[in-house]
Amino acid sequence: MKTFDLTIAGLKRSLPIVRLSENLAIASFVLLGDTELAVLGAEALADKINTEFDYFLTAEAKGIPLVQCIAQEFNHPKFYVARKSVKAYMDNPLITEVLSITTQASQQLVLDGKDAAELKGKKVILIDDVISTGDSLAALKQLAEEAGAIVVDQLALLAEGDAAKRTDIQFLEELPLFD
Ligand SMILES: O=P(O)(O)OC[C@H]1O[C@H](OP(=O)(O)OP(=O)(O)O)[C@H](O)[C@@H]1O
Numbered sequence: 719m720k721t722f723d724l725t726i727a728g729l730k731r732s733l734p735i736v737r738l739s740e741n742l743a744i745a746s747f748v749l750l751g752d753t754e755l756a757v758l759g760a761e762a763l764a765d766k767i768n769t770e771f772d773y774f775l776t777a778e779a780k781g782i783p784l785v786q787c788i789a790q791e792f793n794h795p796k797f798y799v800a801r802k803s804v805k806a807y808m809d810n811p812l813i814t815e816v817l818s819i820t821t822q823a824s825q826q827l828v829l830d831g832k833d834a835a836e837l838k839g840k841k842v843i844l845i846d847d848v849i850s851t852g853d854s855l856a857a858l859k860q861l862a863e864e865a866g867a868i869v870v871d872q873l874a875l876l877a878e879g880d881a882a883k884r885t886d887i888q889f890l891e892e893l894p895l896f897d
Pocket residue numbers: 777778779780781802817818819820821846847848849850851852853854855
């Protein structure tokens with residue numbers, strides 16, 4: 719299997735190259751289960767945060783371990799997660815559609831109405847593990863703003879492809895796309 723060697727937060731990881739279509743492949747970056755990378759990546763991203771904020775907000779699933787570790791860096795007792803489906807325990811959920819580079823079909827991104835009420839008027843930092851097309855981040859921002867929150871920063875461990883040219887996000891490393 720072809721791989722891409724990534725160095726991030728002082729760690730080396732060999733990422734498998736996964737084909738998405740005839741002319742597009744990605745270096746697959748799956749943070750879930752990688753305790754060391756979540757902790758050291760969070761430490762490095764936390765160092766980049768120099769704005770006042772109230773809460774962190776991420777999207778299920780791969781952003782969750784990262785945001786948990788970043789919240790711990792700040793001794794912050796709470797963070798928020800937008801889910802990929804509506805759950806029975808949610809109350810008046812805010813729902814939007816999301817596409818991402820890894821998912822062919824449209825998915826939902828859902829913020830529990832209870833969380834939305836708590837985020838109203840609050841300064842939030844959006845966190846994800848990777849930003850690629852930017853669709854996931856845009857959907858998360860839409861939900862945050864629908865809830866009445868003010869997005870004050872947007873961070874990810876990796877900016878993939880053209881996302882690395884963005885000036886409205888902070889990230890640790892670039893990740894190439896492949897033909
Ligand atoms: O900028 P984009 O093209 O939207 O890609 C980035 C998104 O893709 C990944 O999530 P994925 O959709 O693979 O879902 P998962 O975290 O639930 O595995 C990643 O965690 C980001 O949320």
